[in-house]
Amino acid sequence: MDIGDITGFITGMATEIVEEFSILGLIDKVIAFLQTNSIVTLIIFAIALFFLYKIVRLAFTIFLVIIAGLLFPFAMNFFFNWGIPINLGTLIFYATFAVVLFLLATFIRGAGKFISVITSPFRKASERKKIEEEIEEDLEEKRKKERKKISDMWKKKRK
Numbered sequence: 001m002d003i004g005d006i007t008g009f010i011t012g013m014a015t016e017i018v019e020e021f022s023i024l025g026l027i028d029k030v031i032a033f034l035q036t037n038s039i040v041t042l043i044i045f046a047i048a049l050f051f052l053y054k055i056v057r058l059a060f061t062i063f064l065v066i067i068a069g070l071l072f073p074f075a076m077n078f079f080f081n082w083g084i085p086i087n088l089g090t091l092i093f094y095a096t097f098a099v100v101l102f103l104l105a106t107f108i109r110g111a112g113k114f115i116s117v118i119t120s121p122f123r124k125a126s127e128r129k130k131i132e133e134e135i136e137e138d139l140e141e142k143r144k145k146e147r148k149k150i151s152d153m154w155k156k157k158r159k
Contacts, residue, residue: 069099
């Protein structure tokens with residue numbers, strides 16, 4: 001067996017695999033499925049609208065952050081007389097820095113939400129345990145009061 005036979009064999013196998021698992025064929029099957037199942041299409045449409053809304057909202061917020069970053073040197077010079085040079089370089093720096101800070105804050109907020117979702121079963125269990133301990137302490141306190149009341153009644157009867 002020489003190199004030509006090996007490469008021909010590998011090429012033939014790759015061609016068969018590609019033809020068998022053709023992406024275009026898969027896309028055709030997905031389109032046919034979506035055309036026959038309108039409920040699935042509506043669900044996918046709703047999900048796409050949701051993600052489009054989130055993307056547009058994020059883009060608009062980033063636009064506002066860029067505007068705030070661009071206005072920062074002007075405001076500092078006007079109100080506090082800082083003497084920040086107003087040129088294209090500083091404006092790009094402050095706008096970029098504002099976007100980076102915003103994205104960092106967004107990432108940290110998302111990570112916090114993710115961690116709170118992951119740890120919520122543990123927090124609920126610990127809250128439940130605290131509530132059970134408080135109930136047990138209240139019950140024990142009531143039992144002590146009842147015992148004292150009963151012992152006082154017996155003492156009165158003995159006198």
